[in-house]
Amino acid sequence: MSPFPDDEPILSLLAACQGAPPSERARLETEIVTAYRPVSHSLARRYRLRGVDLEDLEQVADLALVKALRRFDPTAGSLRGYVTATVLGEIKKYFRDHAWCIRPPRQVQDLQSRVLDAMHDLGEDLPQQTRIGMVAQSLGIDACLVTEVLVARGGFRSLSLDRPIEEGGPVLAEQLADSNDPYEAAEARSLLSSVCTELQENEMELLRLRFVEELSQREIAERVHSTQKQVSRSLGRIIDALRERALVDAA
Numbered sequence: 001m002s003p004f005p006d007d008e009p010i011l012s013l014l015a016a017c018q019g020a021p022p023s024e025r026a027r028l029e030t031e032i033v034t035a036y037r038p039v040s041h042s043l044a045r046r047y048r049l050r051g052v053d054l055e056d057l058e059q060v061a062d063l064a065l066v067k068a069l070r071r072f073d074p075t076a077g078s079l080r081g082y083v084t085a086t087v088l089g090e091i092k093k094y095f096r097d098h099a100w101c102i103r104p105p106r107q108v109q110d111l112q113s114r115v116l117d118a119m120h121d122l123g124e125d126l127p128q129q130t131r132i133g134m135v136a137q138s139l140g141i142d143a144c145l146v147t148e149v150l151v152a153r154g155g156f157r158s159l160s161l162d163r164p165i166e167e168g169g170p171v172l173a174e175q176l177a178d179s180n181d182p183y184e185a186a187e188a189r190s191l192l193s194s195v196c197t198e199l200q201e202n203e204m205e206l207l208r209l210r211f212v213e214e215l216s217q218r219e220i221a222e223r224v225h226s227t228q229k230q231v232s233r234s235l236g237r238i239i240d241a242l243r244e245r246a247l248v249d250a251a
Contacts, residue, residue: 009035010032010035010036010079011074011079013028013031013032014032014069014072014074016028017029017032029066029069029070032069033062033065033066033069036065036069036083037062037065039065039083039084039087040058040061040062040064040065040083040087041058041061041062043061043084043087043088043091044057044058044060044061044087044091045057047091047095050095050116052094052095057091057094060090060091060094061087061090061091063090064086064087064089064090064091065083065086065087067086067090068082068083068086068087069083071086092113095112095113096109096110096112105216105218107145107218108145108148108149111139111141111145111149112149114139115135115139115146115149115150116149116150118135118138118139119131119132119135119150122134122135132146132147132150142227142228142229143229144217144228144229144232145218145228147232148216148217194245195242195245195246196242198245199238199242202224203234203238205224206220206224206231206234206235206238207235207238209223209224210235217231217232217235
């Protein structure tokens with residue numbers, strides 16, 4: 001069943017608002033918003049699994065609904081279309097500008113909604129990598145960028161350091177290394193020094209750009225005159241090799 005109310009009564013109420021005394025205008029606007037609130041909440045629920053509380057999304061949607069109803073011009077198109085476009089636009093803007101706990105590059109922010117919508121449209125039947133490839137092709141972007149956007153979904157919500165890793169187990173904070181502990185830092189440097197001895201100069205440079213200068217894969221690709229896909233593959237290969245060497249050394 002559609003959440004949209006009949007347009008004609010709503011349009012009549014909007015027309016009655018024009019020139020009405022402030023108290024009467026407020027009453028009419030409240031009646032209109034109440035009738036259309038199921039619409040704004042229905043649109044907000046589309047984004048309920050993306051890391052932001054549903055109540056926050058509904059508040060953003062309700063404010064956008066009020067804005068849409070006050071700005072609507074009956075000569076410019078349908079009320080339903082205008083309300084939908086305004087509410088969805090405000091929700092996406094909220095995600096882009098206010099919802100990040102960890103803010104990714106602007107390109108990732110701008111692509112977030114398009115990538116997630118495309119992934120949702122494909123459903124869950126296909127393997128993840130197949131869906132990523134199809135989304136990349138449909139949007140005309142690199143598959144590595146699609147993966148980066150999907151990883152960035154977690155940037156909308158942070159985990160509490162007091163959260164137990166498992167029921168009855170230690171909390172997350174107890175498992176984190178203390179960056180100020182000189183002994184742990186020395187141990188980490190010693191381990192990295194031993195496992196990095198076989199790396200080529202260009203491989204060391206990639207690691208430096210990624211983890212010392214903290215550049216994105218796209219920025220690294222521009223710096224070394226390569227492609228983001230090649231950088232991603234190279235970093236993955238290097239890190240996997242280092243991990244294997246570290247496990248052998250620790251055995």
